Amino acid sequence: MSRVTVVGSGASALHFAQSALERGHEVTMLDVGRTKPEPVRPDDGFRELKRGLDDPAAYFLGDDFSGMLWPGAPGEYYGFPPHKRVLFRGHERFVVEARGFEPLSSFARGGLAEAWTGGAFPFNDQELADWPIGYRDLEPYYGRVAERIGIGGADDDLARFLPVHAHLGAPLDLDEHSRRLLEGYARKRAAINGLGVWLGRSRTATLAADTGDRRGCTYLGRCLWGCPRDALYTPVLTLHALLRHECFRYRSGVYVTHFEADDGGRVRKVHCATEAGGREAHDVEWLALGAGTLSTARIFLESLARVAGEAPELGGLMDNRQILLPFVNLGMLARPYDPATYQYHNLALGLEAQPAKEYVHGLITTLKTALIHPIAQSVPFDLKSSIQVFRNVHAALGILNVNLHDDRRGANSVALERSGDAGRLVVHYAPSADEPARVARALKTLKRALRKLGCIAPPGMQHTRPMGASVHYAGTLPMSTERRPLTASPDCVSHDFDNLLLVDGSTFPFLPAKNLTFTLMANAARVADRVL
């Protein structure tokens, strides 16, 4: 039995820890570990919640109205729920200066995936072509993670892009708008496939029925504000389960600053700053960094810098470019919407590409219970007229979230500038030169596919999210079969330190267009099995 120290409590760290515990090891998890508020009135549906709360505006907009999306303010089509802000609250020691990149980080229990939308899409062999492992290596772990967290989906047209793994459960019920889109696709399938576009059920980490201790989705319509029934998986559910394990120790309230290695290249200690302003150190047998690509880079660079006086630059930072493409389904005009439905993406689409790894992935979210003031104010009329328009087109609105792949480029880097005790992370990012052309090509085809589905994408409404916004960061310490500095083995053991495991997205050598969280969890479970 080994003693394993894990840094962070995000999706990767927790699934690595769970696998390590299952293999009989002792795990200590070090984490800042802020907690999010408990859900209010967990059995209420969306409209019952409004009626039941003493102050519904405080819940939906915040006590200080920080959930408002004001005219002219940069923002998107959804207001961000005020009580989720704790997930993105910074840390005074984690200072980032970024150019061309808008980084998000989390110091909450469960990490960034506490705010995810549950998209669980396995990478296929084409997308893993630049990795030293293939789908066959990950497949058992996709199945294992699917069994742990509950993933719904279907073996449909999207299986050509999304391999069907073990323990794929039943999908959720469709809302009317999504059902009509799928019916439209069935009628126009040949023509749409002729564009290189395939449509099908999304893969979501949301339980359609009660499973074990967890309850299935009852369509409360509150997904955007955080599933109050935990039908939508978030990593903190795994943390709660691990806390009951006798070999698991959770030390929250600590910020890992660096680790210390001996001359033989083995990590011996990990050092933390405590919330109370003190310091503590933990002896290490195995150290697993799972704090997320940027935090892991900071810890790694700080550790090198404390020995050598300075740290190298880590190249290859990746993230998915996302474009939000709103559309109107003409067949849904002047129809009411049903709030008692699943609010995130029920459908997904794939646009094939050459080479195949440059596949474009889309998530289709039909609009139901989102706040309306952010959207109504963007209608090009006075507000009274805009409301009259909006209430009759509400059920017809949807957003296609288009995701593009990214690859490692040396100039997209993370470096550490040290000043005194704390360092500042400096991030540089520039998109690839061909990105505008790829975006234009993809959007042109996807708009044609939408038209065949009876939808129009109003001109000028698409929104290109800044790099960093998708929070799919990866690639700074990539897996490599060659033993080179600043890389990791195919089993994610650092090539610089023999007992250092890199279990988050840092080691991904290529980033497909799909949300990476499912692969983060599967790969972390694989690493625990392979190394420990």
Place this chain on the structure above:
Amino acid sequence: MADALERECRIFCRLLAGREPTDYVRTKYRAAHAAGVVEPTGGASSFERGVVALARRSTLLARALDARARILAPASLLRRKLVLLLAILECAPETEADVDSVTHASRAGLFLHLVALGLGFALLFAAGFVVAPLAFVAGGSES
């Protein structure tokens, strides 16, 4: 000033929801102003305050000035106040349906309504454009 805010809330609520504001809506509208979040960054100009002072005189004036602001000053104080009120109305169970329920049974009826709204918006914009200079006077008398 409290009376002006009260009147403003009433006029704007009639405009957006077609009804008088409930006590809850009034309270939240006042609370947002007291919290200092309604003013745009850097503060509103005296002209913007004048536009609001004019708008609180009648729903028709408010609508015309909003049509003008939508095109010429989309982030102005008047727009911020109206969007704030819409956000409060959509959160309150008593008024949610006033701003978020279907009003047309057929797509043909909706299409005609959209055409009418477009034409109406053009007229409102023109009216707002004509009356907006009065805001210089209204702003002065307000201060």
